[in-house]
Amino acid sequence: MNIYEHTCILSQNLNPKDLKDIRTKIETIIEKNQGKIEKVEDWGLRNLAYPIKKFKKGYYSNIFFSGSGTAVFELEKFERIDENVLRFLTFKVKEVPKENSELCLKEENK
Amino acid sequence: MIRKNFKKTKKKTNSNLMLFQKPAIKFKRECPLSGKNAPIINYKNIKLLQKYISETGKMLPSRITSVSYSKQKELSSEIKKARILALLPFTND
Numbered sequence: 001m002n003i004y005e006h007t008c009i010l011s012q013n014l015n016p017k018d019l020k021d022i023r024t025k026i027e028t029i030i031e032k033n034q035g036k037i038e039k040v041e042d043w044g045l046r047n048l049a050y051p052i053k054k055f056k057k058g059y060y061s062n063i064f065f066s067g068s069g070t071a072v073f074e075l076e077k078f079e080r081i082d083e084n085v086l087r088f089l090t091f092k093v094k095e096v097p098k099e100n101s102e103l104c105l106k107e108e109n110k
Numbered sequence: 111m112i113r114k115n116f117k118k119t120k121k122k123t124n125s126n127l128m129l130f131q132k133p134a135i136k137f138k139r140e141c142p143l144s145g146k147n148a149p150i151i152n153y154k155n156i157k158l159l160q161k162y163i164s165e166t167g168k169m170l171p172s173r174i175t176s177v178s179y180s181k182q183k184e185l186s187s188e189i190k191k192a193r194i195l196a197l198l199p200f201t202n203d
Contacts, residue, residue, distance in 0.1 A: 007195055048196040058196070089194055101154040 003038070003066045003096060008079060008088040009058040012045070022084060023061060026075065033074050035067025038096045044105045052086045060103070064096045141178040143185070151184045153191040159198060163189070167202040 010022060027037055043060035052058070065071070072090050079085045143151060149158055162170050162177070162185055169189060172182040192198040 009196065049193075049199040050196060052196060060195075087195060089191065091191075101152075103154050103156075 001066050001068065003064065003093050004072060004090050005062070005064055005093045006072075006075065006088065006090045007060065007062045009048075009052070009060055009086040011053075011084045011086055012055050012057045012059070014059070014084055018084070019059060022082070025078070026061075026063070029075050029078055030063075030065050030067065030071050033067060033071035035065045035071040037063060037065045039064040041100060041104045043103045046103075055086060058086055062101075062104075064093070139176040141176060141181060143181040144178050151181065151188050153188045153195070153197070156192065156197055159185070159189055159192060163198065165202065167199045 008026075010019060014022070027040075030037060041062040043062060045057055046060055048056055048058055076088065076090065079088045143149070149155065151158065153159070162175055164170055169186060172179070177185065189198060193200055
């Protein structure tokens with residue numbers, strides 16, 4: 001069992017309803033493959049440093065989960081096909097941080 | 111006694127050759143990222159990473175920033191992660 005950190009950028013054109021659908025789908029894929037979600041962070045709409053697929057903004061979301069490599073394989077397989085996912089990155093982490101990161105939205109702004 | 115005299119004479123010769131001697135005060139800077147209260151290097155900490163990037167978006171060499179060898183390796187890998195996720199630019203014209 002390893003701990004993974006996964007961040008992905010979703011396109012700007014999505015409705016708030018479609019945004020939730022994709023985020024819940026990502027979580028169900030992890031849980032189907034015997035993974036366990038440890039922490040979820042929402043970074044909100046951010047400016048991109050350079051345009052990706054002609055988009056200048058994107059919704060960021062960050063997930064910590066523990067599981068095996070097959071969960072990562074299935075997740076990335078789904079994200080490569082989906083057009084609304086602009087970018088993603090997964091890598092191993094030793095520990096899950098207790099505090100939220102600086103990029104995370106505060107509850108007042110939500 | 112002979113030794114003491116010897117020391118005194120040596121000092122005088124040093125003062126004559128000040129130009130060719132090493133300076134008394136050493137200009138040695140410590141690594142800003144290692145030590146007790148050093149900040150944690152992470153790709154989410156964009157403000158810290160931006161200090162080690164030039165105006166055009168290139169990484170600065172460690173001989174300018176005086177970051178230690180092991181920490182420079184960490185920095186470069188974290189900057190590359192931030193670039194993939196479009197938090198930092200690859201180039202900035």
